[in-house]
Amino acid sequence: DYKQLVDKAYEKHNLDKEEIERLLMPENSEDEAYLFKKADQLRHETVGDFVHLRGLVEFSSHCRRNCNYCGLRRDNTSLLRYRLSPDEIVDIAHNAAMLGYKTIVLQSGEDEFYTADIISDIIRRIKQNDDVAVTLCIGERSYEEYKLMRQAGADRYLLKFETANPEHYAAMHPDMNYDDRIRCLMMLKDLGYEVGSGNIVGLPGQTIAHLAEDIMLLKELDVEMAGIGPFIPHSNTPFRGEAMGTLEMTLRVVAIVRLMLPYANIPATTAVGTIHPQGRQKALMAGANVVMPNVMPSQYRPRYEIYPSKICIGEQPANCRMCIEGIIRSLGREVGTDYGSYKAGQ
Template sequence: SIFIDTLAKAQAQEELNKDDLKVLLSADGEEASLLFKHADAVREKYLGKEVHLRGIIELTNYCKQNCHYCGLRRGNEQLSRYRLTYREILTTAEQAVALGYKTLVLQGGEDSYFSARDIYELVKEIKKMDVAVTLSLGEHDFDTYKLWREAGSDRYLIKHETADPHLYEHLRPGKRLKQRLQCQSWLKELGYELGSGCMVGLPGQTLDTLAEDLLLLKKMDVDMAGIGPFIPHPQTPLASAQQGTLEMTLKMVALARIIMPLVHLPATTALGTIHPEGREKALQAGANVVMPNVSPSEYRALYQIYPNKICIRDEPVHCRSCITGKIKALGRVVSTTRGHSPKGGITR
C-alpha cells in the first residue's frame, strides 16, 4: 500500500516530502501503531532511554494578546489575574531545584508589568542555582532577547502555533506569522536553543497545514518542538470548536521525531489533559521530555490556557514522583543532566 511504501521510505531514512507526510498523517489503526513504533525506535537509537524533566514556573496570567484559542486572552474578563512576586518566583525556583529539576522554564502571558530589566535580574539570580533556564514570554524585540541572553538564559520557547499564515493571522488578531518567525531567527542568532511547536486540531487546520507545520519546524532547525492538541476553552471565541485528537497529535509527534531525530520533543500537558495516558503514549511515539508544573499550588488553577488542565491540585513534590514513576514504568530513565540540545553547535 501507499502507506507501507511511505513508511519504508521513512525507515530507510529518506527525506520525506509534503505528500509523504500527508500519507503518514492519514494512517489509522494498525498503520498508526507502526508509525509510532518506528518513531519510538528512532528515539531509542538517537537519544536512548533518557527523559528530560523541565520544571515550569507560571509567572503571570496577564496577557495583552487576544488569541482566539487561549483562556489567558485579554478579552477573558472572567479570569482572576495574578502575578508572582520576585520573592515567590525565587522561592519556587529554589524548591524546584531541590526537587532535582535541572531546567526551569519561566513562562507567562505577554505582561508588560515585567520590564526587560526585571526578567534580566530574575534570570541572573536563578542562574546562580546552577540550572538551565528557558524563557517562554512571547514576542519581544532583538535587544530584549539579547539582554536576557546576557543574563544567562539558555533557551527560548516560542511556538509558531500554525504554519498557515491566514489561519495564524485569524487566530492571533494583529499578529503576523512572519514576525513570529523573525523572533525565532533572532533567538537562534543570539545563541539560544530554540523551542517551537504547534497545536493540532485547530478549526480550519488541514492535513496540508499539519504537514507544513512539520516542514516549518525542520526548516527553522528547532532544538525543541512542543506539539499538543487544541483544547477549546469555554471563555474564548473557539468555545464550541472541536478538540484536537489524541491520535492526530501522536502522529505529529511521531513524524517530528522521524524527520528530526535529535530534536527534543515533550509529551505535552495538553495531551495528558485529553487522555489519561496521553503523555505515556507520546513518550512511546517519539517524545523524550516532560514538563511538569512547579508553580505554587494556589495559582495553578488560574493559569487556565485550556480547561481541565492536569495537576492543578497537585504539589510540585507530588508531580515529581508521579512523573518519575510513569517514566520508570515505561522502562525509561530520568536524565540527571541539564539536557541541552543534542544537536549541539551552540557555544555556551
C-alpha cells in the first residue's frame, strides 16, 4: 500500500515512474502526512538540521526569452526593466555577506548585456571581498562562457528544466528547445559546477505523468540541488487566467525528490511561500533544507516580477535576514554557518 511504497522510497531512493505517480496521489491525508514525515526524517538523517541561506541578487530583469509562464518574458512591455552595474552588484553582494550569507546567487533574465567576461569580473570581485560561494542563475550560455565563469570562481549553477516532457516543454517555451536545455545541464556538470535544476508544479497542461517524469529526470541528472515551486499565473503572460499550482502537490514533489535524492540541497522556494503564508515552513518540514532570501534593495523588488504577489516585495535585506532566521528557529532548526555545499553520503 501507500505507506509501504513510502518506506521503499525511504530505503532505496529509487522508484519507477508508476510508483512515483502513486506517491503523487495519496488517497487520504494520513498517507500524505506519512510521506512528508519520512521525507523530513530522511532530510534530518542526511543533510541535517542546518538550513542554508542563499542571498539572491536579482541583477537584471531584461530577458531575451519568451517563456509563456514568466512575467519577465520579452513580450511583457508593461514591465519597467532594470540592469545593475557591476559596482552595484558587488556592493549588494558585500552587504549580503555582512548579513551572514555564505552563498551569493547572481540571478537575471537571459540578458546578453552581461558577457561572460563581465560576469567573471563580478565573481572575482565578490570573492575578493568576502568568503562566499557564488551561484549563477543566468540561463543558457555556450560551453566557453560557462567555462570562463567557472574559472573565475563560480561554484554552482541553477538551470531549471521546468518540465521534463519534451512536448510539454515546447508548449511552455516558444523560443527554446528541450535538447539545448539538457545539453547545457550536461556542460555544467562536465565543468564541475554543482548543478541545480528543477520544475514548476501545476503548469498549464501538466499531468501527473509529467510530474513523475520531472522527478525521474532530477534523479537521472543526479542534481546537487532541486528547485521545486508552484506555478503562479501572471496577468501579462499568455497563461493569465490559468489555475495556480497547489501547495499540496508542490509539497508532495518536494518530499518525493528528497526520498529519491537523499543528499540534495532543496530550497523552500519563494513561490511556495507566495501561495501560502506557511508555505516555506511546510516545505522545510517536508524535505527542504535551503532558503533563498532576496538581498536586493527594496526599490528594485517590484520590478523583478516573475509572478505576482511575490513575498518580501517591500522589505529590505536586513528584514528578510531576521525574518528567515526567526522562521528557521521556530521550526527547531539552525541557520547554516558554512557554504552549505553538496555533500554526498558515505
